[in-house]
Amino acid sequence: MSKCALYYFSATGNSLAVAFSLAEKLPDAEPISLPGSMILADPYAAARDADQVGFVFPVQRATMPEMVRGFIEKMPVRSDCYYFAVSTYTVFGCNEFWDIDEILSASGAQLNYAASVKMAGSVGLLDQNSPRVQQTLRTVDGQLAEIADQIGNRQENYFRRSIKLLGKMVRVYTENRRKNIVFTINEKCTRCGVCAQVCPAQNITVDEDGGIAPIRSDKCQACLACIHWCPANALGTNINIHSHYHHPDITPEQLNPNILKPKVKAN
Incomplete structure (x- = not known):
């Protein structure tokens, strides 16, 4: 049986909810906190023992979060390993998959599969309890079932290649905002x-x-x-936030980086 290391980075809880859903549908997979892994003596222990390595994260500044980028850049990779990524977004995705593929390609591997999932509220444009937010959350499950099935069968896809110059321009602008x-x-x-x-x-x-x-x-x-x-x-x-949002099925305790492998909240 294949072993899957499923790393996640999550702020509002959207990406952790996606990771929980994928892990439930994939054999021998469980969500692993990427921030939590980075404080371990060996951050990449799970990846070394796996023949499938996945990343779930929100789109930030037109690409992956900086912490995710730093983790992947230092990760030991293998050409025979199946790498996949699932991004969550509210407005649009951009360069996240292209950027991951470039990092992996430099070490002789590749991003085999990628998918984006539209989620609710992570840029603070809508109230958490608005009908639009609730409808978005309800439509995610079917999409994740299809994504998990494709990953489980080790399918490969030609993920969307965005306009890289535009993505870089957005990243430079927003990175300056992040630093300030x-x-x-x-x-x-x-x-x-x-x-x-x-x-x-x-x-x-x-x-x-x-x-x-x-x-x-x-x-x-x-x-x-x-x-x-x-x-x-x-x-x-000093960055405008129009409303507050976090995923209704996730708790602050589950997002704590000191909890490497959080458990699904009991109903």
Whole structure:
């Protein structure tokens, strides 16, 4: 039986929900936190033992998150391994699959399969409880069943090649915004620590007195998980956020990078 290492990066919980669904449908697969893997002594232990390696992540700045890029760039690859990627997006995908394929090709491998899944709310354009958001979430299951079936059969596809120059321009612009992001905390903050729990970069700390340490811009992934998950809506930023959203079936505990292999929430 083949062994599948299914790495995920998730901020609002959309990508973790997709990873849970795929793992349920694929034999011998379980979601592995990519941020959690990066704090291990051997971040790539699961990938070394697998003959299928997959990545699930949200589209950020017209490509994959920087943490995902850094992980794949340092990952030992094999030409006989089946690599796949599934991205989640709200508006559109862009260069994420092309960029992964370039990294793998440099080491003699390739991205064998790729698929995009339209999700809800991750750019804060819609209210979490809006009918449009709920409808989007309901239509995902059928698409994921088809994707899992194709991955299980090790199908290969010619994923969409986007306009690379456009993608690079978007990335340069948004990367500058990421590096200059500024967070604010208002008087609504209850020092509950949810923001620290969901941060994939472990970039937020709550001290013994309940105070929140400054958020370092050099480590920040600009995923905005801290803002979307804050139960008091106490966090803000110089990037416009029109509404707050997180996946209804995911909890902050499941996103904690210190939990390498989270379990599905019991109904």
